[in-house]
Amino acid sequence: MTDRLGARLWLAQRASAAMLALCVAVHLATMIYAVQGGLSAAEILGRTRGSITWLAFYGLFVLAVAVHAPIGLRAILREMTAWRGRSLDLAAFGFGLALIWLGLRAVVGLFR
Amino acid sequence: MAEEMLEVSVWRGAAEGRFVAYAVPRRANQTVLDLVSHIQQRLEPGLSYRFACRVGMCGSCAMTVNGKPRWTCRTHVARVAGADGRVEIAPLRNMPVIKDLACDLAPFFDKWSRARGRFAPTQTRTDDFAPVAPASIQRQAADAGIECIGCAVCYSACDVVAWNPDYLGPAALNRAWTLHNDARDGAHTARLAAVAGDAGCHACHSHQSCTEHCPKQISPTLSIAGLKRASALAALKGEI
Ligand code: SF4
């Protein structure tokens, strides 16, 4: 039996990992820069509000997380528990949707 | 001078069982298989174990020695016995134990066949030899994995096999990779379909326990990485 889903999930996880490597690096560098410059929360918000660039960057970050984390969680659960099959796939998918919802809400909070 | 003795603990039983200690005289250039043979021939005629070639060719003598899977005919006692002269010999992991040191390798080899580890010929005896350039990337990739003796040491060393009993495992996947790189083979796509996914190459953690323990210095990890790429690409293109 071909496990096309497994192969595609693997690919999606690698692609999202590449994206995350970049996003995390930019995120950390920005944080260090902001802290050293002594920016307050209000000043940071002043920069992110209305900025399409930051909106796009953190939007992408959230999407990469939402692809990457559920696939990894699904793999861990398959290995460490007896949970398999459709219900697990749906639960992982639901977890991804929850990450998108929570993540994008935070991103929009920075933007508005 | 008194003979130097080793304390050799050997697993007796099947899934349920216990270690039994035997005193075996230490000899120069002694192998772990020599210890087991000594016990069977002189001390415990009922001890079950396997071996055939005694020179690292047949792959039948693998056991867990002091916690690590090894080919016992080519493992010198000097390499594994500590200063205390103790050696612990158990059957391989991840397979049902039939008795004592003999495992049932059927699940291991069944997975070779599930991974389509069989050559699929495309020519007949009337055709000319297929030209395969020794320097080609495919030939070299096949060469790197081809010397496998089917000893199941890697399979015994792999945690993913322990966690996921359906996982095809390093040896079967390594075999699939050598065939994938064989220009004469006609089942490349079907094989990629057989090895893709959660029970196949994509379940591998790349933690290289197989590679670390393989007595033939093969890297199943590298072979599996090749299969991951090839089959993920095939899945992306809709070929599998
Ligand atoms: S690298 Fe892959 S096949 Fe090898 S031991 Fe680790 S999980 Fe098993």
Ligand code: SF4
């Ligand atoms: S890959 Fe190495 S360890 Fe695994 S079965 Fe072949 S020879 Fe033995």
Ligand code: FES
């Ligand atoms: S007895 Fe043949 S490989 Fe050890």
